[in-house]
Amino acid sequence: MHSGLPNGEHALIVHQAGDLSNSCANVGPIMAPDKKFNVSAIFGNIKVDGTKNATIDREIDWPKDISLIGRSLVIHKLSVMEWSLRNKDILPLACGTIGFASP
Template sequence: MSYEKDGMNSGLPDGEHAIIIHQAGDLSNSCSNIGPIMASDKKFNVSAIFGNVKVNGTTDTTI
C-alpha cells in the first residue's frame, strides 16, 4: 500500500513534531477522541508513523 499527502500546518511551536495517522479525525475535546494509531490488524502499526517535521521559528510548515 502506498500513501502520499501534501499539507500545511500553521501555528506549531518550535521543535520536532511527529506525524502519525490515528483511526479517527475528531480533534474535539483536546484531541481525546482521535483514537489509537491506525492499524488494520488492531495492533500497534509503525507504518502509520511517518516521521517528524522540524519547526524553526516559522509560522507555517509545509509537509
C-alpha cells in the first residue's frame, strides 16, 4: 500500500489511462466498463487512521472479461462521496499503472 497518506477516507478509483505524467493529471476519466457487466471502477474508500494504518472497506470481485492492465489505480484526496460531489480537477494523492509480472 501507500505510506504517508493523510488521516481520513480517500477514494480508490480505476481511471481510463495509465499515463501517470503531470502529477497523475493525465489518468483520464473513470474507467467505464461495458454496461453488460454490473461493476464499478470506483472501488470504495481507503480509510487511514491516526496511526497511519490504511484499510480498504471492501473486496473487489472483477469480471475476467474486463482487463485492468494498462489502466491507472488512483488514490484521491477526497472520499468517494466528496469526490463525486466536487471538482474532479483536484490532483490525486497517488497513482500507479496496473500491470502484471511474470511468475
